Amino acid sequence: MKYVVGHKNPDTDSIVSAIVLAYFLECYPAKLGNLNPETEFVLRKFGVMEPETIESAKNKELILVDHSEKSQSLDDLEEGKIIGIIDHHKVGLTTTEPILYYAKPVGSTATVIAELYFKNAMDLIGGKNKELKPDLAGLLLSAIISDTVLFKSPTTTELDKEMAKKLAEIAGIKNINEFGMDILKAKSVVSKLKPEEIISMDFKDFNFNGKKVGIGQVEVIDIKEIEDKKDKILELLKEKLNKENYDLIVFMITDIMKEGSEMLVIGNVKMFEKAFNVKVENNTVFLEGVMSRKKQVVPPLEKAYLSN
Amino acid sequence: MKYVVGHKNPDTDSIVSAIVLAYFLECYPAKLGNLNPETEFVLRKFGVMEPETIESAKNKELILVDHSEKSQSLDDLEEGKIIGIIDHHKVGLTTTEPILYYAKPVGSTATVIAELYFKNAMDLIGGKNKELKPDLAGLLLSAIISDTVLFKSPTTTELDKEMAKKLAEIAGIKNINEFGMDILKAKSVVSKLKPEEIISMDFKDFNFNGKKVGIGQVEVIDIKEIEDKKDKILELLKEKLNKENYDLIVFMITDIMKEGSEMLVIGNVKMFEKAFNVKVENNTVFLEGVMSRKKQVVPPLEKAYLSN
Secondary structure (H helix, E strand, O other), rough: OOOEEEOOOOOHHHHHHHHHHHHHHHEEEOOOOOHHHHHHHHHHHHHHOOOEEEEOOOOOOEEEOOOOOOHHHOOOOHHHHEEEEOOOOOOOOOOOOOOOOEEEOOOOOHHHHHOOOOHOOOOHHHHOOOOOOOHHHHHHHHHHHHHHHHOOOOOOHHHHHHHHHHHHHOOOOOOHHHHHHHHHHHHHHHHOOHHHHOOOOOOOEEEOOOEEEEEEEEEOHHHHHOOOOOOHHHHHHHHHHHOOOOOOOEEEEEOOOOEEEEEEEEEOOOHHHHHHHHOOOEEEEEEEEOOHHHHHHHHHHHHHHHOO | EEEEOOOOOHHHHHHHHHHHHHHHOOOOOEEOOOOOOOHHHHHHOOOOOOOOOOOOOOOOEEEEEEOOHHHHOOOOOOEEEEEEEEEEEEEEOOOOOOEEEEEEEOHHHHHHHHHHHHHOOOHHOOOOOOOOOOHHHHHHHHHHHHHHOOOOOOOOOHHHHHHHHHHHHHHHOOOHHHHHHHHHHOOOHHHHHHHHHHHHOOEEEEEOOOOEEEEEEEEOOOHHHHHHHHHHHHHHHHHHHHOOOEEEEEEEEEEOOOOEEEEEEHHHHHHHHHOOOOEEEEEEEEEEOOOHHHHHHHHHHHHHHHHO
């Protein structure tokens, strides 16, 4: 059985990429956890079913989308067979056999998939060159908007904007900005969520030079939405650090309008300070302009660990 | 400065892929060592200049072709910036930032490049959709023939054959088999080479679970061509093992006609025996049907090391 599957703590790009790619590759989409409120909103909006949750790689052929870190994938990954990776992150694993690998440094995996579609080049990655229906075009557009924070994230490229325009046409969406604000609002339902839910919504594990590092992120329209939950969040993260043997946990509260992130830093604070050349006080520091975990947080942190 | 560069001890696929991809990406091709007799023959045949040899990654943007193992690349790779990888091997490195990565499990990197050309999809990897001239088509065809041993290697796919046919048309080559035998003969000039030259012609380093392993290969039309040099080759490989701290060296003498390889095994012989479930006697064993380092030697060896 062949599955397309995104990362743990799935976000919209991870779910949507699995659904749309499975359509072109004519296999099954899968997910590794519950949908977040934004993704639920998006799937409901376009009337698309959520993919099946899988818990084991056993006897499965897997195409990973939107990740290549083993720590973000199925726990028993080596029981299955990775046959492909379609991604927009750094290269996070090595393999023992040749596989299909297609990744580009763009704003979302949905962008990579959309480009293959519009180039009529799905066959390059083993897919069929079929028509993209309006519902799936709407999903891809939503994923681009979500991952690029409506083109405000520094990971945004011209290709993301170009693909979004073309997808909006197929999906029949006239005003991308208006549509985008609806998605971001759905993303930013933090005020309604419990602290436990907030920290687990988008939390990724990394292995930096042998050390376990967790980096979570929540996006808000205004940091005030989350202000009264911050103490509880910090407390929960400290528990998590100890229980699950993290060397460092970083939690980004990204203010979409201010275009920056309040960073909660627990554990190896010195390493964080070295990586960003800042001073952390009471486990927190605001970083102007930092909105992307992938592009602005992972690389300096990994470099700091590697040079240790 | 932007360079496309293949692996150390370059073979025809590595050199040709650098030349042709640099043409489409409008940057510079480079190499990491001297041409082997086959590649010299091929470049002379199509009247194409050999790429410049580079010795440092400093201040360079690099697109790696035909490899992704750091041990097969520039020694000071981290002084430069890897911006892309176009390959047909297993994933051999991780990166700290998102890059362009395009690899397919096919017979040669030239196949991957040819497919992008015929799909008019060079722009997917940042290239121009320009015309492929007959000389460059001839080079790509030669690389496919070389890497797949005229479609006899088990790494050969339908795509390799399809691309070879289309490239032959552009290059004006009527009989691919005849042309292929000329290349294989040029490859198999071992009888004229010194043992030192034979072992260094196509030798790659790997890091398996922290251990340094070297795997070399030479292809012959008939193992007898090399018979009288085998003792000297073994002696040289033993010296190399000790001097350069290898845990294991495997040298494949691949008999193209018999479709199998005599394996010279030096160092951690037990690991090799475990990986292939065979008995090595006097440092040698013949493996029926084994012709591909990438597909038939690297995976079982790496697995044996990892499960140790």
